[in-house]
Amino acid sequence: MLKDLLERNAAWSTTRQSEDPGYFARLAGQQSPEFFWIGCSDSRVPANVVAGLDPGEVFVHRNVANVVHSTDMNLLSALEFAVEALKVREIIVCGHYGCGGVKAATEDLPHGLADHWLEPIRRLARSYSVDLGRERDLEAQRDRLAELNVAESVRRVCETPILQRAWLRRADIRVHGLIYGLKDGLLRNLDCSIGPGHFLAANSEMERAL
Ligand code: CO
Numbered sequence: 001m002l003k004d005l006l007e008r009n010a011a012w013s014t015t016r017q018s019e020d021p022g023y024f025a026r027l028a029g030q031q032s033p034e035f036f037w038i039g040c041s042d043s044r045v046p047a048n049v050v051a052g053l054d055p056g057e058v059f060v061h062r063n064v065a066n067v068v069h070s071t072d073m074n075l076l077s078a079l080e081f082a083v084e085a086l087k088v089r090e091i092i093v094c095g096h097y098g099c100g101g102v103k104a105a106t107e108d109l110p111h112g113l114a115d116h117w118l119e120p121i122r123r124l125a126r127s128y129s130v131d132l133g134r135e136r137d138l139e140a141q142r143d144r145l146a147e148l149n150v151a152e153s154v155r156r157v158c159e160t161p162i163l164q165r166a167w168l169r170r171a172d173i174r175v176h177g178l179i180y181g182l183k184d185g186l187l188r189n190l191d192c193s194i195g196p197g198h199f200l201a202a203n204s205e206m207e208r209a210l
Contacts, residue, residue, distance in 0.1 A: 033059045036082035038075065038153065039094040040066045040101065045180050047094070050187065059086055065101025065149065066093055067120055068156035080162050089173055091157060094187070095150040096180040097143045106142055124148050150177040151192040158194045167196045 016023050035058040037047040047053070047060045061078040068075060082088045095102075104111050105121035125132065125145055135141040154177040157163060166173055177190040 027056045031056050031059070031086070033057050033082075033086060033088060034090060035059065036079065036086070036088045036091045037061070037094060038066055038068065038079075038092070038157070040064065040096055040099055042096060042099065044182055045094070045096050050180055050185065059088060064114065064117055065099055065105070065121060065146075066095050066153055067101075067117060067149070068093070068153040069117075069120070070156060070160065076160065076162065079157065079160065083162055083166050083171070083173065087171075091173065091175040092178055093150050093153040093157065093175070094178045094180055095146045095153075096182060097146060098139075098182045099142070099146045102142050102146045102149060106138075106145065120152065121145065121149050124152055147177075147179055147190055150179055150190055153177070154192050154194060158198050159200060164200060167199065170196065172196055 013024075033056060035051075035053070037051070037058050037060045039045055039047055039060070039062045041062045041064050047058050047062070048055065051058060059078070059082050061075050063072075063075065079091075082091070101114070101118055102121055104114055105118040106125060111118075128145070128148055132141045132144055135144050154175050157175050163173065163175070172195075174193055174195040177192040178187045179190055180187050
């Protein structure tokens with residue numbers, strides 16, 4: 001109920017202020033998060049909570065199944081703001097096991113608009129069909145696909161003109177891929193991080209010219 005939600009908010013605000021009287025005044029002044037988080041919209045994977053971060057510490061973009069579409073103005077606007085204005089140093093793409101979006105991408109059922117949104121995951125499933133076929137069951141296949149989707153999203157973030165430009169001007173920004181386990185509450189590093197110097201072919205020419 002909305003009434004309950006507003007009461008919980010009022011209680012939280014009071015507790016916070018009594019613990020740290022300058023807390024809201026400080027945060028209202030400016031945000032300077034270290035991290036930009038691209039995660040799934042799933043209600044069980046809230047960035048601040050699972051990463052143990054306070055308000056002000058992580059700038060967040062979430063969508064169904066943490067897909068990075070190179071034409072998604074919502075994601076690109078948030079990414080550009082994070083890189084150019086907030087000067088974040090760490091970008092995290094975080095997927096999760098048991099992801100409903102990844103599951104939908106593996107089903108032969110119509111899901112309406114979601115089928116368009118999830119097309120990159122369907123494409124990944126086709127590309128890695130042999131690899132995925134080695135998993136013990138459907139659930140394990142979907143979890144492996146969720147990992148592959150994170151790694152693909154990491155690559156796509158790095159290939160945006162936003163990251164390419166930032167690295168050309170020697171910004172020290174790293175993009176990491178993590179996956180969250182709904183069953184144990186743990187984040188795992190997928191070891192697919194990409195850092196400065198990852199240039200697309202055209203930009204490598206520009207880099208040499210610098
Ligand atoms: Co999900």
